[in-house]
Amino acid sequence: MLASILASGLAVGAVYAMIGLTYNTMFSASRVMSFTAGQLGMLGGVFGSLFVLRLGLPMIAGFVLTLLCCAIVGVVTELVAVRPVLKSLDQHLYVLSTLALALMIQQVTAIEWSTEPQPFPRILGIGSGGITDEKFWLPVASCAGAIIGLELLYRHTLVGRAFLAIAEDNFAARALGLPERNLRIASFALAGMIGALAGFSGGALLLAFVANGALLNFYGFVPVALGGLGNNRGAIVGGFALGIFQQAANFWIGGIFSSVAVFVLFIIVLLAAPQGLFGYHAARRV
Amino acid sequence: MPITRREFALGSAAAVGAAAFSFPMPAIAETAPIRLGWLASMTGASSAPAIGFNRGVVWAAETINKAGGVKGRMIEVLTRDTQGDPTKAVNATQEMISSLKVDAVWGPTNSGESLAVTPIMARAKMPNIHPCVVDALIDPQKYPNAFRMAPSNGQWDDAVRGYCLKILKVKKVAVIGDTTGYGTTAVKYSANGFQKDGAEVVYQANIDATQPDMAPDMLRAKNAGAEAIVVWSVSTGMEARMFNTRAAMNWDVPFVGHPSMSSGDVANLVEKRENWNKVYPVGYRSCSFDANGKLPPRSAEFVDRIKGQVALSDTLLWWVAGGVDAVNLVAKAVETTGGSSGPDIIGYWNSLRKYPGLFGDYTFTPEQHNGYPTEDVVMSEASSARDGAFSLAPGYK
Numbered sequence: 001m002l003a004s005i006l007a008s009g010l011a012v013g014a015v016y017a018m019i020g021l022t023y024n025t026m027f028s029a030s031r032v033m034s035f036t037a038g039q040l041g042m043l044g045g046v047f048g049s050l051f052v053l054r055l056g057l058p059m060i061a062g063f064v065l066t067l068l069c070c071a072i073v074g075v076v077t078e079l080v081a082v083r084p085v086l087k088s089l090d091q092h093l094y095v096l097s098t099l100a101l102a103l104m105i106q107q108v109t110a111i112e113w114s115t116e117p118q119p120f121p122r123i124l125g126i127g128s129g130g131i132t133d134e135k136f137w138l139p140v141a142s143c144a145g146a147i148i149g150l151e152l153l154y155r156h157t158l159v160g161r162a163f164l165a166i167a168e169d170n171f172a173a174r175a176l177g178l179p180e181r182n183l184r185i186a187s188f189a190l191a192g193m194i195g196a197l198a199g200f201s202g203g204a205l206l207l208a209f210v211a212n213g214a215l216l217n218f219y220g221f222v223p224v225a226l227g228g229l230g231n232n233r234g235a236i237v238g239g240f241a242l243g244i245f246q247q248a249a250n251f252w253i254g255g256i257f258s259s260v261a262v263f264v265l266f267i268i269v270l271l272a273a274p275q276g277l278f279g280y281h282a283a284r285r286v
Numbered sequence: 287m288p289i290t291r292r293e294f295a296l297g298s299a300a301a302v303g304a305a306a307f308s309f310p311m312p313a314i315a316e317t318a319p320i321r322l323g324w325l326a327s328m329t330g331a332s333s334a335p336a337i338g339f340n341r342g343v344v345w346a347a348e349t350i351n352k353a354g355g356v357k358g359r360m361i362e363v364l365t366r367d368t369q370g371d372p373t374k375a376v377n378a379t380q381e382m383i384s385s386l387k388v389d390a391v392w393g394p395t396n397s398g399e400s401l402a403v404t405p406i407m408a409r410a411k412m413p414n415i416h417p418c419v420v421d422a423l424i425d426p427q428k429y430p431n432a433f434r435m436a437p438s439n440g441q442w443d444d445a446v447r448g449y450c451l452k453i454l455k456v457k458k459v460a461v462i463g464d465t466t467g468y469g470t471t472a473v474k475y476s477a478n479g480f481q482k483d484g485a486e487v488v489y490q491a492n493i494d495a496t497q498p499d500m501a502p503d504m505l506r507a508k509n510a511g512a513e514a515i516v517v518w519s520v521s522t523g524m525e526a527r528m529f530n531t532r533a534a535m536n537w538d539v540p541f542v543g544h545p546s547m548s549s550g551d552v553a554n555l556v557e558k559r560e561n562w563n564k565v566y567p568v569g570y571r572s573c574s575f576d577a578n579g580k581l582p583p584r585s586a587e588f589v590d591r592i593k594g595q596v597a598l599s600d601t602l603l604w605w606v607a608g609g610v611d612a613v614n615l616v617a618k619a620v621e622t623t624g625g626s627s628g629p630d631i632i633g634y635w636n637s638l639r640k641y642p643g644l645f646g647d648y649t650f651t652p653e654q655h656n657g658y659p660t661e662d663v664v665m666s667e668a669s670s671a672r673d674g675a676f677s678l679a680p681g682y683k
Contacts, residue, residue: 001505008499115330117523119554130534205498207523207555215496250502256465256492258502 005247007131011205012219013243014143015041018198019220020227020235021146022191026077027230028167029187031089034098036077038217039105040070040192042210044199045120046113049208052121059123066200067193074192077101078185102217110210117211120203135204142201146194147236163187167230219246222266228276238277319362320355320626322347322616323382325393325403330370332396338601338674339395339417340365342609345596346617356617357624363613368394372402379403383410389626390414390619392612397423397468404432413631415615417608424655431628433635433655435611435648436604437663439472441656442568445663446542447479449566450514453665453681454540460489460512462503462528464519472518472544480516488512495521500531508537517543526555533561540564548668548676550600562669566679569666572645573603573675581675588644589673603674607644614643 022037047069051062081097127133153160165173166183174180198216199206206212222242227234245265249258269277324343326336347361355361364386366378375394382388383406390413394400397420407414408429416423417436424434437445450456461477463469470492477487488510491503507515517525525547532539541547547567556562572585581589588607589598596606618641619634620626638657640647648657666676 004499004501004505008501012498111329116549116551117521117526117555118551202498206496209496209523211496247499247502250497250499251505254491254502254506256494259494 001251003131005244005251007136008205009244009247010240011136011139011202011243012247013240014139015198015202015206015216015239016219016223016242017143017236017239018139018146018194018201019216020223020239021150021232022195022198023220023224024230024232024235025150025187025191025194026074026082027224029163029184030078030082030086031170032082032086032094032098033221033224033229034077034082034094034188034191035217036073036081036098036102036105037191037195038215038220039102039109039213040073040195041199041202041216041220042109042213043070043073043105044196045203045206045208045212046109046118046199046210047196048200048203049118049120050113053119059121062121063200067196070192070196070199071189072192073105074188074190074195075185077192078188082184082188102213106210106213109213113208113210115210117207117209120206120208122204123201133204135202139198139202139205142197143236143239146197147232150232159183159186222262224276226266226269226277231276234276317358319360320616320620321362321364321386321388322613323379323386323388323391323393324363324365325368325375325378325382325391325395325399326365327370327375327395327399328365328367332370334601335417335605336393336395338605339393339609339612341596341601342606342611343392343613344609345592345606346610346613350613350617356620359620359626361613361617364388368399370396370399372399375399375403376406379406383407383412388412389628390616390631392416392609392616394418404429407431411628411632413616413619413628413635415612415635426653426655429655430652431632433650433657435615435643435645435657436608437568437570437658437660438656439475441658441660441663442544443472443476443479444660445568445665446476446516447483447485449665449679449681450480450516450542451483451485453679454514454542456485456513458486458488458511458513459516460491460507460510460514461487461516461518462490462507463492463517464495464521464524465492466495466520469519476516476518493524495519495524497524498527500524500527501535504528504531504535504537508535508539512539515539515541515543517541517547519544520546522546522549522551523555526552529561529565530555530557533558538564540566542566542665544568548666548671550671552668559669565668566665567668569664569676569678570604570645571662571664571678573607574664574666575670575672575675575677577678579677584642584644585675589675598674601674604645606674611643611645611648615641615648 019037019041026034047066051057051065081101085093085097124134154164162178162183166180223235223238226238246262249261327333328336347363351360368375368378393416397418400416400418400423411431414431415433415435419439421438421440461473463473477490480487489507545568547565619631623630623634635650636652638650646658646662650657665679670677
């Protein structure tokens with residue numbers, strides 16, 4: 001039982017962590033919590049199934065096209081739901097605009113794709129249903145790849161440092177001549193690709209299912225809140241912890257009560273540490 | 287004798303009155319088409335049944351009309367796509383009653399919409415026949431105009447319980463549903479029924495249909511000693527995951543329950559075709575192959591007759607047959623009573639005893655508007671679909 005809890009807990013935890021990274025990547029560039037993050041994860045599965053199973057493209061081509069399509073959705077999010085409300089961030093209009101776009105994405109997917117879960121192709125064909133099956137370890141490997149890729153980008157490239165600069169201080173970055181708008185668009189494209197990676201690598205587990213959007217929107221937000229807004233390491237630890245706790249609750253409590261257990265823990269953690277487990281108190285100049 | 291203007295005016299008025307009231311009316315009403323309103327969820331989440339029913343409706347109306355109609359009256363089907371949305375169904379119903387002035391309404395085909403429109407049709411005394419399963423939709427006191435020509439949830443439940451206890455002869459069952467309103471209600475009702483009949487419900491759960499891993503619940507059911515798993519859900523993803531998990535656990539427990547377990551979507555989602563074996567969803571005797579692979583004579587004749595005209599490969603035979611029956615029930619009412627008024631049609635339906643439809647032999651009385659015979663609700667082999675019909679589950683004669 002322990003092996004099963006760990007295998008599936010780490011797998012869904014990795015997907016939650018990647019959606020947490022999607023939230024953070026968009027937030028860092030814009031200070032906006034975009035509720036399209038979960039939909040990007042859902043689209044990763046849907047596009048993957050569409051390109052590989054329905055259109056019969058090779059796996060690599062399907063994967064690249066999925067990344068590309070989700071990057072475009074990320075850019076559209078910035079243009080349609082984020083940019084128009086940036087001037088009034090204090091009114092939190094982005095909640096409405098990003099939620100509206102998320103709903104539109106969900107509805108269009110339901111109409112054009114299906115409201116029923118659709119199969120997702122086996123990516124590598126390794127394992128056959130047991131805990132060594134690729135559906136359990138592939139999301140974990142993808143999450144590790146995303147973490148390493150982001151670290152390399154942020155620490156070792158000029159563009160990555162520019163991302164960090166606008167995340168740290170938007171005005172100062174602009175004063176230094178950084179193309180803030182272009183960097184923000186690039187950040188949303190990058191977030192789209194991370195979301196796509198979450199949906200694609202977790203496709204065998206979650207299937208290509210329109211209802212995954214709302215699920216990932218919520219369960220992807222929990223690690224962000226637990227780990228601290230904008231804190232990628234916190235989101236990763238929070239994502240894996242959530243996945244394992246949720247799966248353990250499924251085994252020990254079962255059914256809908258496992259969701260209740262997750263919410264209870266979430267509320268307790270936020271009461272104890274409102275800034276998140278890895279967040280910090282922001283100083284406000286008075 | 288001179289005729290005064292007053293006498294002329296009175297005489298003219300009398301002549302006009304006589305023309306209007308005394309002479310027989312021309313037979314306009316008897317050649318007017320029979321207007322059948324069809325509330326069809328042709329697009330949206332629950333469109334599959336309506337698409338199947340519609341094939342039967344169109345075929346039946348065309349067949350009757352080609353043969354000269356019902357006593358010279360053509361069948362005119364007025365379809366409105368409700369998209370599975372109760373609000374749209376309400377609007378379409380109002381339109382059918384007030385503007386289109388239909389003679390009877392067939393549908394809706396899902397209970398959510400039907401719950402919304404049944405009281406409206408009852409107020410208008412509109413003859414309504416539908417295939418929706420929720421028990422509360424049929425109440426001859428509250429809704430004397432509403433008739434059900436498919437089994438109710440209760441009838442499904444009785445059939446599933448009967449199969450588990452009398453044919454599979456299991457004593458311990460796990461009852462699992464999804465977390466929708468339907469799933470939670472159905473699980474409670476089903477578990478109560480098993481307990482009343484002396485069976486032990488060793489595990490009972492409602493699972494979120496998006497839950498990616500079914501191992502926890504399947505393991506609990508197995509550890510509790512379940513000899514059969516009864517499933518009440520319309521989520522094909524959840525069902526396929528349970529079948530895959532059962533295979534991974536090397537467990538050969540049978541699944542019995544909701545018809546969606548035989549959906550073509552499940553075939554795409556099971557990891558291996560054999561994971562779909564020992565799955566017995568609700569089916570119907572009229573649309574089931576016997577041990578020799580033959581349909582009942584009436585259904586076999588129908589399938590032969592519609593070959594090349596109506597596609598069955600991507601739908602269910604009972605949906606098509608149900609659509610044909612709905613049109614025929616309205617046509618027969620007009621043919622027998624000679625009229626198409628609400629009381630004519632309702633009165634005829636209330637008089638039916640074992641009316642031989644394609645889908646079933648319907649019986650309605652003024653006190654009982656559940657017309658489908660419970661004994662014709664049977665279990666099928668989920669993976670045996672052919673021409674929209676299934677093989678009978680093991681144990682039936």
